[in-house]
Amino acid sequence: MLHEPAAKQEKDPASAWKARLGIRLFWLYCAIYAGFVALAVFAAETLKTPVLAGVNLAIIFGVALILFALILGIIYNHVCTRKEDEMNHEDTHP
């Protein structure tokens, strides 16, 4: 019993394509996150600069990182769902 999946898995022809896209988006986010960490470590004074309504770059960059994660996630889901439907359709109607 324990050697079977908890839920039966359906065939997913789009998985390789989704994995490639995921890795690209991961590197994109990773670069921006690394930029934030680098600023905090090597140019902390820059983060004090007011950028929006008197609020400094540290806060705006931090909140933007949180928002950007959500936006990327939504885009990724949308694109993946479309690709899955498309490839599943091709798979069943060659």
Added chain:
Amino acid sequence: MKYIASPIAVAIFLSFVGCVLGLSFYYARKARSAAGYFAAGGTIHWFVNGVAFAGDYLSAASFLGICGMIATMGYDGFLYSIGYLAGWIVALFVVAEPMKRLGKYTFADALDFKFNSKGIQLMAAISTLAVSVFYLIPQMVGAGSLVTPLLGFPQWAGVIMVGAIVIAIVATAGMTSTTYVQFLKGGLLIVFSSVLVIAVLARGLSTTPGSKTFFPKQLDAATIMTTGADGYSCVTQLDDQKSGKRFVKLAKDGIEGWWLLNGPSLEEVQSQTETRSGTLYNGAPKEADLFKSVGYVTRLRDENGNEITQTGRLGPLRYLAALSRAEVVRYPKSAQVKLMDGDARVTLFCPVVTRGADLLVPGQKFKTKTPVEKMNFISLMLALFLGTAALPHILIRYYTVHSQRDARKSTIVAIGGIGFFYVLTLFMGLGAMTLGVIDMTDDNMSAPLLAGSFSLVLFAIISAIAFATVLGTVSGLIVAASGAVAHDLMDKFMSVTMTDIQKVKTGKIAAVVVGILAIGLGILFQGMNVTFLVGWAFSVAASANLPAIIMLLFWKKTTATGIAWSIGVGMMSALLIILTSPDMYVQYTLNPATALHSLNQPGIVSIPLSFITLVVVSLLTLKRKAEEKS
């Protein structure tokens, strides 16, 4: 400060716990099979699972710890919010779908899917247990902190209570009840935290935040110390070698209090004195209520630079802008002074005046001046980024939904909920910092006490949610740990023949044992900031598990031996660095300067070490395998 248990708070709290237990028993009927117990049968809706993800993830560390750290250290606490959320990117883009596709019940399944290796099964199970136990410690510490003000129990009683309730939940219904408890809690946490932030913004900033706040008095040093005045008499003077400060103990009306000799004046500080007969707060038992909460704004300016005493209602951006122009009195742990006064151990809480602009950038806790400080900072941010996708109790949640598409969608719901909550933590933490509600002996209580400054009902609700937060997260962790024992160790590694019912029973017994262990550790680590402790759990998870997951998915030459060694080396090196770190030396009551090394955050060493081990061992074993074949 005195905590009094109120009937309303207790009633709300008990109803909450009752609901949680009711849910648990209701879902118990679904937990009779192994699939039901360990993975909720893969039947949870993606939206419910997404909110449950948020519930699982927004643990005591996120809610109590981050708010407490922002309240005492400003932006540095928010760094945890940013790092914890960024970690979900790794979970979504790299781990979620392959985990769902490859695994069955535990993360060891996914790692082991093409190897069927005893080494992987053993190491993955041990690492799941180690990370779960490390993560359990801060949850239990947080639980203990909460019960003290709510029910008037001591810390240890709170820890035992949480342990007992959680064991009851896990030993009945496993993953299904854990999921619904997390769904309920995650949703309520976000809603009521929003209410709290709206209240903070509506109150704005003020130089006189509350009547129960501690405003230090000033006395003329020469008059008091030579002749005495206003009934004060000088009892003793002690010097703190570390800070070079002199402290004076004055008595008045039979109560002894401590003052900092600051040039020509004496500035009042708060004190905690541990004697053989008990603990005194500002020279009296806690019930006397002489020990006050802290944190307030000393100077406030409007946009034109004019001095003002209060801002009135503010929007989120204007609140942050106003705070950056202000000056705030904080009581950080770094400014605490510990002295021996005869047999008594005295902790003195000293104020630090800080410019608002400096509080809204990194630097109060994490310094980045020296190379070691830079390494510690980068190490922490790396561990937070890579740790989320390697946490066993998060990984097992991918098995509770039906498909890969559902796994992806529930991750996005989680990112939305968690991200929104983390933005709220900034305002809750800063609100606690400026509204005079922080308990210096336990900054984990900042968010509930902030709620208490608005209304008793809000305090009770926030405390009950925080308590449920701990219950839910601990339940999830214990299910993950019991899965590691019953499924990975006994079923797969030892190949013990068991019926399905016996496997569930074994899982439940394992849950009880891990629960008891968690209770003991929770009592041992009391008083440490829970977010700081969770940072360590992330480091261990990122070092032990993530290199194995990533390389298995993306490097074809990965071998079973390489994975097993990488988990072992990553876990052991991270644990070793933590246990010999300066911060642990403080916990051992040893001089941190004598620690074996200066790293407090192990990730920067242990994560690459784990990757390198995997590559080297895989290449070596790959060659051996090829030779054996030929």
